[in-house]
Amino acid sequence: MSKKPVILVTNDDGITAPGIRALIAVMKELGDVVVVAPDSPQSGTGHAITVNSTLFIEKFSIDPDLNHEYACSGTPVDCVKFALDQVIKERPTICVSGINHGLNSATSVLYSGTMSAAIEAGMNKIPAIGFSYADFSWNADFEGLKPYIKKITEQVLQNGLPDGTVLNVNFPHLKNEIKGIKICRQANATWVESFDERTNPHGRKYYWLTGTFENHDKGNDTDEWALSQGYISIVPVQYDLTAYHAIPHLNSWDL
């Protein structure tokens, strides 16, 4: 009998979020689950790590089936690092992150704590997948996503992933029928920010960061296109950020 996979589960919305509980439910069908997740929402933390402050990390118990649930005061990347150093003696077979309440398509991948956790696992040579859903609400219904999440995770368990890559999986809203799965590139879309200026009760100005998402990428091979057409998008993401095509150009400079 082959050994069951050890599956590390994390997220950025916090250990109590319905998204991670749905992901845990699927993973329990596939292997032994270890959860290390933030104790509070960490959206937009990107690849941040906690170097100038201390971390509280404590055993937690939401799911009576699990022996290893930990809540961490830090970021999703801290959670992965702690899991690898302190919780899982052998390496996990796979790491899954999410299900994020909200999409992490296009350039949102850079700001996403969900995807940064997956990337951190990938940097440690652990196959990893981030899952995100086009519904921001806390009470989003993740039930219909479960068969797709199981299928994609099984494929990664069977096939592994190409060296240096992790998967960014985004789901369109289930109010429309899902048409299938598309392997995509990251759309060249951006957030255009604006700052909402206010004054606090002490007369001091403060700001809220707000923004609108603008996609000027017309390609029909992008994650944004796939999602708009009702497909689940999968983008293979790499953490070697070198722009190889730019090296010859830069070598022609007078430096």
Added chain:
Amino acid sequence: MSKKPVILVTNDDGITAPGIRALIAVMKELGDVVVVAPDSPQSGTGHAITVNSTLFIEKFSIDPDLNHEYACSGTPVDCVKFALDQVIKERPTICVSGINHGLNSATSVLYSGTMSAAIEAGMNKIPAIGFSYADFSWNADFEGLKPYIKKITEQVLQNGLPDGTVLNVNFPHLKNEIKGIKICRQANATWVESFDERTNPHGRKYYWLTGTFENHDKGNDTDEWALSQGYISIVPVQYDLTAYHAIPHLNSWDL
């Protein structure tokens, strides 16, 4: 007479750090300088943005030559977003970030607030450069770096940068002679973490994240190699994280 370039300067060590003051000194020779930088150290914040909290951003005056210095309670990426939305009416000609007290070579680029600020500017189609120096100390001597920083920035002002790329520039320690400049790829090196467990006065366990840097990449075209040989390394960095080479492989899966 051609218009002077508008140069946005930021960093992750905070607006008072000697590294950013050295960078500002060089940029004043090249154009009109606008500074928007964190009001406190933000090392290791990666591409984090402040979405669940308010931001305080206030006019600051360290350098009497400058009309626009702002200190921001948020991350380096927040600083760039605020500069573009609130401070600089026209787009800046270029954005420079640093000089970081400490290297941001290899995979450190992913954790680096310095480089994330440059990447954020790049995502807004502004040519951008992050500068980092192999000396962590607050009193690091940046004087000898200035001619190199000026030359590299002048080249970017003259030539622009290939679409979708920003530069990650790292300087070896000046205690050794600098041999020149090499265009490199990001070394496939990683941080191997360990958590230092302690107990606080109330009996609660807490942790400090620590780690050692391990480079198993033997290539002599990497930033780590160049730095070890006494060269300044320049890696062109892209924010399209798509692993294009993995797309055909994933398309062969049963999904």
